[in-house]
Amino acid sequence: MLGSRMPRSRVLLGSAAALGVLALGAAAVTTGSAQAVPAAPAAAAATTHRILFDNTKQETAGNADWIISTSQPDPLGQDSTPSAETDWTGALSSWGVALQKAGGYSLKTLPSGQTITYGNTSNAQDLSNFDTFVLPEPNVKLTTAEKTAVMTFVQNGGGLFLISDHNNSDRNNDGCDSPCVINDLLTTNSVDSTDPFGFSVDLLDISTDTPKAITSTTDPVLNGPFGKVTGSIIADGTTFTLKPTDNANVKGLLYRTGYSGNTGAFFATSTFGSGRVAIWGDTSPADDGTGQSGNTLYDGWNDTRGTNAALALNATAWLAGSGTTTTTPPPTTPPPSGSCTAGQLLANTGFESGSTSWTATSGVITNSSSEAAHGGSYKAWLDGNGVATTDTLSQSVAIPAGCAATLSFWLHIDTAETGTTVWDSLTAQVLNSSGTVLSTLATYSNANAATGYTQRSFSLSAYAGQTVTIKFTGVEGTKLQTSFVVDDAALNVS
Numbered sequence: 001m002l003g004s005r006m007p008r009s010r011v012l013l014g015s016a017a018a019l020g021v022l023a024l025g026a027a028a029v030t031t032g033s034a035q036a037v038p039a040a041p042a043a044a045a046a047t048t049h050r051i052l053f054d055n056t057k058q059e060t061a062g063n064a065d066w067i068i069s070t071s072q073p074d075p076l077g078q079d080s081t082p083s084a085e086t087d088w089t090g091a092l093s094s095w096g097v098a099l100q101k102a103g104g105y106s107l108k109t110l111p112s113g114q115t116i117t118y119g120n121t122s123n124a125q126d127l128s129n130f131d132t133f134v135l136p137e138p139n140v141k142l143t144t145a146e147k148t149a150v151m152t153f154v155q156n157g158g159g160l161f162l163i164s165d166h167n168n169s170d171r172n173n174d175g176c177d178s179p180c181v182i183n184d185l186l187t188t189n190s191v192d193s194t195d196p197f198g199f200s201v202d203l204l205d206i207s208t209d210t211p212k213a214i215t216s217t218t219d220p221v222l223n224g225p226f227g228k229v230t231g232s233i234i235a236d237g238t239t240f241t242l243k244p245t246d247n248a249n250v251k252g253l254l255y256r257t258g259y260s261g262n263t264g265a266f267f268a269t270s271t272f273g274s275g276r277v278a279i280w281g282d283t284s285p286a287d288d289g290t291g292q293s294g295n296t297l298y299d300g301w302n303d304t305r306g307t308n309a310a311l312a313l314n315a316t317a318w319l320a321g322s323g324t325t326t327t328t329p330p331p332t333t334p335p336p337s338g339s340c341t342a343g344q345l346l347a348n349t350g351f352e353s354g355s356t357s358w359t360a361t362s363g364v365i366t367n368s369s370s371e372a373a374h375g376g377s378y379k380a381w382l383d384g385n386g387v388a389t390t391d392t393l394s395q396s397v398a399i400p401a402g403c404a405a406t407l408s409f410w411l412h413i414d415t416a417e418t419g420t421t422v423w424d425s426l427t428a429q430v431l432n433s434s435g436t437v438l439s440t441l442a443t444y445s446n447a448n449a450a451t452g453y454t455q456r457s458f459s460l461s462a463y464a465g466q467t468v469t470i471k472f473t474g475v476e477g478t479k480l481q482t483s484f485v486v487d488d489a490a491l492n493v494s
Contacts, residue, residue, distance in 0.1 A: 049320035050106045051099065052130040053092070056114055057138035057181065062171035065291035066136035066163075066283060068096030072109040073125055075100075085288050085301075092136060094288035094301045095312050102226075102313075116142065118149035119462075131320040132159035137283045138181045139172045144190065151191035155273030155458065156439050159319025162279040163286065166205040166236045179203055179238060182279075190404075191459040197270040197277050198247025199240045206281075209234040210305050211254040211266035221253055221269060221278070224314025229253075232266060232306040235298055237282025240265045247272070248448035254311075267311065269318075273458065274440035278315045286312050340403035342494040346395060346470075350488050351378035361391040374410040374453045374487035382474030383424060384483030386416075393486065394471040396433075401465035403493035407441070408457040410489075415446040415482040422447055424475065424482035430460060431469040438463065446482040453487065460491065 059066040067090035069075030075096055079087040082101070085094040099105040110116065110125045118127040127133055127149060135150075142150065154160045162182055170177040176184070179201040186200065187193050212231045216222050222229045232254050242250050242262040252265030259265070266281045280286070282300075285308035289299025301308055347357035350373075351365050358365060364380050373379040382391040399405050409428075417423050422445040430438045441458045460468070470491070474484045 048106050049099075049104055049132070049317070050130040051108070051132045051134065051316060051320065052125060052127065053096070053107070053109045053134045053136065054116070054138065055109050055112050056116065057135070057140040057142070058172040058174075059136055059138065060112075060292070060295075061139050063296040064137060064139075064171050064283070065091035065295045065297060066286075067109060067291075068092045068107060069109065070292065072111040075107055075109065086290055089290075089292060091287045091289070091291040091295070091297050093290065094309070095286060095316075098226075098309065098313055099316065116146040116149050118153045127153040127158060130158070132161060132316060134161040134163075134316075135182075136161075136163045136286065137165045137169075137171075137178045139170065139176070139178060140174060141176055141181050141184050147185055147189040148191060150185065151189045151196070151272075152459065152462065154275035154277060155191060155441070157274040157321070159276045159321060160278070161315060161319055162277070163283050164201050164238055164279065164281055165283050166238050167203040168205060169236075192272070192457055194457065195243055195246035196272050197279075198243050198250030199265070199268050199270060199279065200243070201279075201281075202239045202241055204238045206234050206237055206239065206256065208236075209256050209266075211256050213254050214252065216253075219251075219253065220318045221267075221311070221314045224310070224317050226313035226317070227307065227310040229307045229311045229314060232280075232282075232285050232308055232311060233300055233303050234266065234282050235284035235300060237266070237284065239263075239281050240268050240279060242268060245450070245454070248444075248450065248454075267315075269315075271442075273442055276319050276321065278319055280311075280315075340400060340493055343492070345397045345399065345405075345491040345493060346489055349490050350374075350376050351380055352376045354378065358393060358395050360393045364391050364393055371412070371414075371483060371485050374412070379485050379487040380472070382426060382472060382484040382486070383476035384481050385476060386479070386481040387476070388478040389474070389476040391474040391476075392471065394431075394469050395489075396467060396469045397491055398467040399460060399464050399491070399493065403461070403464045405460040405464060405491060405493045406457055407460050407470060407491050408455055408489070410453040410455050410487045411444065412453045412485040412487075413444060413446070413449045413482065414451075414485075415449040416480040417446040417449075417482060420447045423477045423480070424484075426472060426474045426484040428456075428458075429471045429473070430463060431471055433467050433469075435469075438468065444484065449482070453485075 069078045069088035071078035082097045117123050120126045164178045182201050213229050250270040252268050254267040256264040270277045284298050284300040287298050288301040289297050355365050367377040380393045383389050424446045426444045428441040
């Protein structure tokens with residue numbers, strides 16, 4: 001229900017478009033084929049977007065050749081000034097060459113035989129050294145540690161670009177193809193296995209189609225620095241089922257012919273924590289038709305039935321966000337199991353004792369009947385005034401060393417706003433004892449409004465051995481209320 005606690009002029013807090021795209025690159029970039037990659041605007045000074053392409057999960061098995069260059073980890077070792085797709089060897093070389101020529105990008109490959117890590121200072125290709133990680137049709141399941149690394153990387157601000165292929169595309173015959181690998185990452189990781197991105201890979205083999213983009217003049221992937229995206233192609237691929245009740249930020253951008261809404265999405269984006277995610281349903285659109293000898297490839301990059309180059313490049317730009325400031329490595333590696341006394345650490349979790357143990361803006365902790373509690377009578381109600389307001393709610397807690405820790409809370413958002421423009425926001429953050437933000441776990445807005453409560457959970461295992469502050473900050477503009485209602489918070493350790 002709407003629980004407004006008064007007319008106000010709008011204060012724009014930042015749409016997805018404002019968050020997504022930076023000015024990149026210089027003149028028009030051409031590939032070794034006839035089609036030209038759309039030009040990007042002039043490069044932003046001193047901005048480097050660090051992109052890591054994976055080659056540890058059998059990305060070159062069978063006829064696949066999903067690499068930007070055979071020179072690994074550094075493609076510049078093959079050609080330091082590439083001008084055509086054939087200057088680097090790999091079916092994704094057009095993608096890599098286009099980014100290299102655009103300027104403002106540093107590209108690396110995680111070579112076969114290595115391990116995906118996050119927070120390992122001895123690994124030059126550790127995810128903490130990059131803004132975006134590209135997993136192009138992985139054919140081997142990630143290990144438990146690798147799944148933790150990838151999910152924590154995204155949660156702390158990294159960009160993840162997943163590319164799936166069709167069902168039964170097991171190129172290395174190990175019993176698990178890319179739909180299997182990706183769905184396993186989303187459902188059996190130690191950070192959040194409750195559909196964290198709001199999508200799953202459909203077990204389909206769609207032989208051919210020309211998916212079309214949704215109508216949008218503001219989406220940063222469809223309207224990015226490398227041009228307008230209108231469509232793509234499927235040459236044996238799959239689609240995705242979207243679940244906005246699990247993640248309100250999931251969004252289908254291109255759909256299989258005859259599909260819309262939560263089914264048949266061929267390209268989708270989402271967020272997790274303070275990071276971003278994109279997923280594509282076929283490797284053929286990114287394939288430039290050239291690669292290592294003996295592979296049977298398909299030139300989808302230059303297929304005129306779609307704007308595949310613009311889609312790949314715009315998505316990379318959006319995922320990289322603000323470049324070298326995007327990710328923050330964890331302060332510690334995840335603690336070992338078996339050395340922690342299990343328990344729940346927060347005090348007054350349901351606010352039934354009023355403001356006890358919590359620091360909050362006056363009036364935030366309330367038993368007002370205008371907004372229902374998730375349990376009991378009290379809850380924390382941030383904003384909802386219909387005037388410019390900043391409300392905060394916080395509690396400090398010591399997480400014992402050797403513990404795995406998970407923060408959870410129930411959140412309800414209602415609003416008088418309409419549309420998807422972000423006017424009002426709530427951020428959930430972890431701060432150290434000096435008040436420095438260690439991580440922005442998530443940002444919610446009026447665009448995420450929904451009936452009822454949804455439980456949100458985040459791993460805080462990286463902060464074991466520290467005293468941290470869990471802080472919620474609600475910022476409301478000056479017209480039309482948005483209420484962010486938090487209840488039944490918990491910090492469980494084990």
